[in-house]
Amino acid sequence: MPKPPRLRAAALTAVLLSSVLAACSGNAKNDEDLSAQKLHWKDCPAPSAAEGGGSAPSPLPNGGTWQCATMKAPLDWGKPKGDTIGIALIRAKASGAAGKRIGSLVFNFGGPGGSGVTTLPAFGQDYAKLRTRYDLVSFDPRGVGRSAPVECENDQQLDNYFQQDATPDDAAERTEFLDNTKNFNSACEKNSKKVLPHVRTTDAARDMDLMRQVLGDDKLYYFGISYGTELGGVYAHLFPRHVGRAVFDAVVDPTQNAEQSSLGQAGGFQLALDNFAQDCTSKAQPCPIGDNAQDVKDRIAKLLTDLDKKPIPGIFPRQLTQTAATNGIAQSLYSKDFWQYLTEGLQEAYDGDGKILMALSDSMNGRSENGEYSNITAANIAINCADDKARYDAAYVQHKLPEFRAASPLFGDFLAWSMAGCTDWAVAGAADHPDVSAAGSAPILVVGNTGDPATPYEGAKKMVNALGKGVGVELTYKGQGHGAYDSKNKCVQSAVNGYLLDGKVPAAGTVCS
Template sequence: MPYAARTRTAALLTSAVLAAGALTACGGEDGDVREQSLEWEDCPAPSDAQGGGASPTPLPRGGVWQCSTMRAPLDWADPDGASVGIELIRVRSSGPKNDRIGSLIFNFGGPGGSGVTTLPAFGKEYDTLRSRYDLVSFDPRGVGRSEPVECESASRMDALFQEDGTPDDAEERRVYEEGLRGFNEACQHNSGKILPHVRTTDAARDMNLLRELLGDDKLYYFGISYGTELGGVYAHLFPRTVGRAVFDAVVDPTQDPEQGSLGQAQGFQRALDNFAEDCAAKPQEECPIGTDAEDVKKRIAQLLDQLDERSLPGIFPRRLTETAATGGIAQALYSQDFWPYLTQALDEAYDGDGRTLMVLSDAMNGRSESGEYSSLVAANTAINCSDDRPRYSAADVQRALPRFREASPVFGDYMAWSLLSCTDWAVEGAADRPDVSAPGAPPILVIGNTGDPATPYEGARRMARALGPGVGVEITYRGEGHGAYDSGDQCVQNAVNGYLLQGKVPRSGTVCG
């Protein structure tokens, strides 16, 4: 299975490491969806498809979370036909009514991440923006409570993630390809009705409907990771209705899937190199996993080689395989705050205990402590395969492997073989690359993090250029982790807050950190 590497799973990861509902169905004829009114109520506890857990707790200064369901056309080409329910969440503005600008809509990435669970988890980090906005997010179609894509059972998902994601011979390739094929067939069998309608263009049109129903003439938007691609597609489709928008942890819109996967291999390797350098600079008792940076990386490579031959005990009855360990390492690189967990996990694995690396791997894959899986992996696959036209063969992977291995000795093989994820997908992909050109749109802040593993820094400049002259305003953050605003860097936050709250456009080329 491929990494769901464009989503923010920090809240899930933090709770998992420290601990070491009804679904909306497609309806019938619903008439004009623009005539509906949203009814806001107390939020229920998240469903398994949303990741589980407790109902969201209020923010400071009276920030009570409310939820609603918006009806959108299942097929935007047939707006008067069947509908799909889009689950929403909001917290009202904390400032005076006459200072309120409107609603600030968030998408936190994936594709496949639940905005209904993620926004409350990170609500305090964005609370400054609540002084002039209602903060709003949603589960995109196919995700969480919004007609989630359903594929395999939890037990079958466990089995799939135990399989070798870096096949070395013909028999391992056969097993790997059969696993992918079976997963894709299960998605078609269980969710065939929604699969043709989960493209990013569908989500962008849903977001435009949401803007209208919230009563805003313009879309005020904060997109993170894949949310930047969604924002770019929206700006292309509706440039005249873009208000103030921020793209953070930017997806490169100029790359096809192979180029994107190669870029991620390079990005994760760069982050691993930075982790190794940081660890090696610490006293030995704080970095017991290597004598210097090269030794840290050498021991990681040796661990993965050993796991390819023989797995370690993980979270009983599952075992830590090479694939699970690789995913766990990647997950920990999403934030510098998680680097100590990675050090701990590796130290334990060298002593024969794979549990913490498996906790990290579970967070990557959307597996809860109860053993249930969120819709993350299924929706991630469905949306990517519906968006991306290219379909790759095992021969294509074999041809690409040398370049992937050069880009990353640790992640290259896995990222290369993940190109087969869409090969047998039931729905044809829409395009080689998303169109984000947005002539006539106002300035959009585009923030790239030099140490970002999942959306490498180079993509921010390419997004800014692809949006068009006078639209993309590029900001560089010299830091680590996936994203910049939630790093706490005052320079980044001042630039974003100044634009969203006051309309002050920072100088393109601003460097922070």
């Protein structure tokens, strides 16, 4: 489970799960019109350690190739003639006839902190239909991957950091938790002081408008998933006249502050756990982890209580702690496809083997099998803390624990204590919540999933209302997991493809199941 101030709202789970179960040019001066820069596209290198490592992206099934380039952007958008940073880009050129090409379709898969350069190729085939008329493009947002990455603690320190008890029960545990948080935040300031003030979502949105110009598009065609919907909303607010066709999937509620978001996620993950337990026990064959839905949840609660007292062996030499197990359970709830791993992981944990749940937890934290971490956690915390104005101390968290426990007996404590993560952060937060009002924008298709754990369904309606009259168009998917388009539901994909490819806006209130 990601670190404070809220669970990472990301669409990266399939990429990270498969890996565990199967640059900043700080002194470059901007002496040119950056909108006129030329991108030098080349074959993509293997992902950097900050991007998660691994192999260079494979060619597309129809023979197309992935190309990478670096775009220069101001480090500080308040000083556009000052130092620049490099923003890493990736693309697959449109596969259809040249005369049918619309432009570039820019993806952000969420986080904040997720590398688009590594995620787009992993999901690329899912967007083959869209590629017939668009160049598919994604990027590492500033602070992420190859784009002036935020750096905090090293791999060994992170192993220790993620082994900590993140749901402290007494004064000694609270002191240790808060000390660990302070040490992590201090490491971020020490190693990334120059970039920390400049990783806000508003900065990334300005990068996207520069990207639009450099890619040669009059309008931004955009597909935002999870946190990518917040980024897209902020872009629409800043540049409403530059919005082309845009889709928001797995929608962040833009009206919530950090506390409300964390509380909403507690309820969202509890709903997903309830659905998982009901699904396991409603099939013809016996559920191996409980006799009925309540029994499944009771046994999970007992496992976590037992792990708090005595961890079990995980992936050697680490042990599966209560926190790691909770993290792994949350990871598996991002997609119904992962429920089988949760069932297997729980079965093994009940027998004293924590490997599967720890692998799921590692996936959430961006840890590869060789023990190296991507910078997704560092970037997630840095962006959230730069965005969110609120700072919560231990006394406030303790006061709020009953409310969080009511929302989720299983996840409430973790999400409540995660709110303390921005305490003593080096940079002040920008606002209570993002401004996404976008009068004058083209229609934006907003897709909400009724079973989404990380971005609860109610956020879609809130986004539609916040975008303003005549902008947001809501589509509901009655499904499970984080997001809708990648569920491969034909109704959802038909509506999204119809808008992005042909400009056909679905009727507001359309429901897919």
